[in-house]
Amino acid sequence: xxxxxxxxxxxxxxxxxxxxxxxxxxxxxxxxxxxxxxxxxxxxxxxxxxxxxxxxxxxxxxxxxxxxxxxxxxxxxxxxxxxxxxxxxxxxxxxxxxxxxxxxxxxxxxxxxxxxxxxxxxxxxxxxxxxxxxxxxxxxxxxxxxxxxxxxxxxxxxxxxxxxxxxxxxxxxxxxxxxxxxxxxxxxxxxxxxxxxxxxxxxxxxxxxxxxxxxxxxxxxxxxxxxxxxxxxxxxxxxxxxxxxxxxxxxxxxxxxxxxxxxxxxxxxxxxxxxxxxxxxxxxxxxxxxxxxxxxxxxxxxxxxxxxxxxxxxxxxxxxxxxxxxxxxxxxxxxxxxxxxxxxxxxxxxxxxxxxxxxxxxxxxxxxxxxxxxxxxxxxxxxxxxxxxxxxxxxxxxxxxxxxxxxxxxxxxxxxxxxxxxxxxxxxxxxxxxxxxxxxxxxxxxxxxxxx
Numbered sequence: 001x002x003x004x005x006x007x008x009x010x011x012x013x014x015x016x017x018x019x020x021x022x023x024x025x026x027x028x029x030x031x032x033x034x035x036x037x038x039x040x041x042x043x044x045x046x047x048x049x050x051x052x053x054x055x056x057x058x059x060x061x062x063x064x065x066x067x068x069x070x071x072x073x074x075x076x077x078x079x080x081x082x083x084x085x086x087x088x089x090x091x092x093x094x095x096x097x098x099x100x101x102x103x104x105x106x107x108x109x110x111x112x113x114x115x116x117x118x119x120x121x122x123x124x125x126x127x128x129x130x131x132x133x134x135x136x137x138x139x140x141x142x143x144x145x146x147x148x149x150x151x152x153x154x155x156x157x158x159x160x161x162x163x164x165x166x167x168x169x170x171x172x173x174x175x176x177x178x179x180x181x182x183x184x185x186x187x188x189x190x191x192x193x194x195x196x197x198x199x200x201x202x203x204x205x206x207x208x209x210x211x212x213x214x215x216x217x218x219x220x221x222x223x224x225x226x227x228x229x230x231x232x233x234x235x236x237x238x239x240x241x242x243x244x245x246x247x248x249x250x251x252x253x254x255x256x257x258x259x260x261x262x263x264x265x266x267x268x269x270x271x272x273x274x275x276x277x278x279x280x281x282x283x284x285x286x287x288x289x290x291x292x293x294x295x296x297x298x299x300x301x302x303x304x305x306x307x308x309x310x311x312x313x314x315x316x317x318x319x320x321x322x323x324x325x326x327x328x329x330x331x332x333x334x335x336x337x338x339x340x341x342x343x344x345x346x347x348x349x350x351x352x353x354x355x356x357x358x359x360x361x362x363x364x365x366x367x368x369x370x371x372x373x374x375x376x377x378x379x380x381x382x383x384x385x386x387x388x389x390x391x392x393x394x395x396x397x398x399x400x401x402x403x404x405x406x407x408x409x410x411x412x413x414x415x416x417x418x419x420x421x422x423x424x425x426x427x428x429x430x431x432x433x434x435x436x437x438x439x440x441x442x443x444x445x446x447x448x449x450x451x452x
């Protein structure tokens with residue numbers, strides 16, 4: 001199952017070589033850049049009209065939070081009490097397919113659904129409500145969330161999850177995975193008790209912060225007053241208030257997905273083999289050496305993405321701007337959100353289409369003991385719903401659209417920052433190169449995964 005989950009099933013029959021797609025994608029970006037320079041002379045995305053819909057009732061919020069807690073408990077119980085087989089226990093598929101992939105896919109359509117379903121947020125809010133009712137005068141106020149901490153805890157948490165998913169073999173086994181879930185829940189409860197539920201879930205919760213980023217691309221959003229609104233897709237990214245660690249969070253999101261794809265290719269496999277040999281030569285076992293090689297490879301992938309982004313920021317002039325290079329980078333970091341989402345969809349679309357079908361039979365037999373709670377335990381994967389070629393088209397199209405969106409966002413923000421169309425266009429030349437590099441990198445990773 002995990003081979004299916006982390007790759008594309010079958011070989012794509014594309015009408016032209018993959019290299020031509022890469023060239024075409026680069027040409028699309030260059031043409032888009034020139035079109036923006038010629039016809040986009042003032043910012044349009046900083047203030048976009050929203051169409052108000054309705055408020056989600058408190059009762060619905062409570063029910064959704066309770067549902068999140070219930071699912072969390074079921075998955076933990078399955079991991080602890082069920083079979084040790086990864087393929088037959090609900091926990092690994094629920095976490096690495098249903099949660100890690102399914103939630104952001106749904107988020108791209110319907111907004112920040114995880115905020116309503118988050119089990120630790122629900123428990124934190126319930127605990128605060130009960131404690132407030134029981135002893136309102138005795139409760140101390142939460143500590144102010146440290147500005148210097150920002151979203152660094154979320155970035156570190158995302159790296160930790162990537163290590164569990166991609167590097168540490170034991171973290172895919174049901175029982176250790178369930179224990180890790182409980183540890184993460186405990187960390188979140190401590191963070192919320194110190195700094196408050198909302199400040200911590202926005203900054204310290206890796207999944208709350210990351211899924212919240214993805215939600216900015218969705219056509220559905222929830223305002224501070226609780227009302228749902230409709231808006232054009234992608235433009236919600238312009239409202240991002242970047243803080244310390246925001247750039248790191250997005251770089252990690254792109255880097256971890258890139259590593260997951262790259263480690264399937266021959267080039268990166270050679271590097272990982274050399275790293276494993278080095279660790280084994282230092283006296284470690286083959287298994288531990290391979291896991292540490294994966295961790296080192298993950299760190300390299302994240303560092304490369306960070307380096308590419310840094311080059312893009314350094315390529316933007318500071319002349320006549322009253323801001324630091326760091327502040328300038330934060331003004332443009334929202335352009336990474338569609339790129340991160342494009343990498344996620346491109347790499348995990350086959351997992352979502354195929355391995356996501358396993359959630360129903362596993363939910364019917366969560367412990368892997370032969371039960372059939374919902375009558376679906378005998379269901380399997382229907383590979384005929386999508387061909388490998390169709391999946392490849394979706395992946396390539398997503399990569400191009402994501403990077404074009406990033407280019408549009410960068411140009412629109414440059415008009416605000418630099419004031420004139422000429423200065424804005426000149427400032428984004430290096431950023432265009434960065435977008436091309438990200439796009440070609442994504443296409444190359446797909447090519448490696450497909451073994452074209």
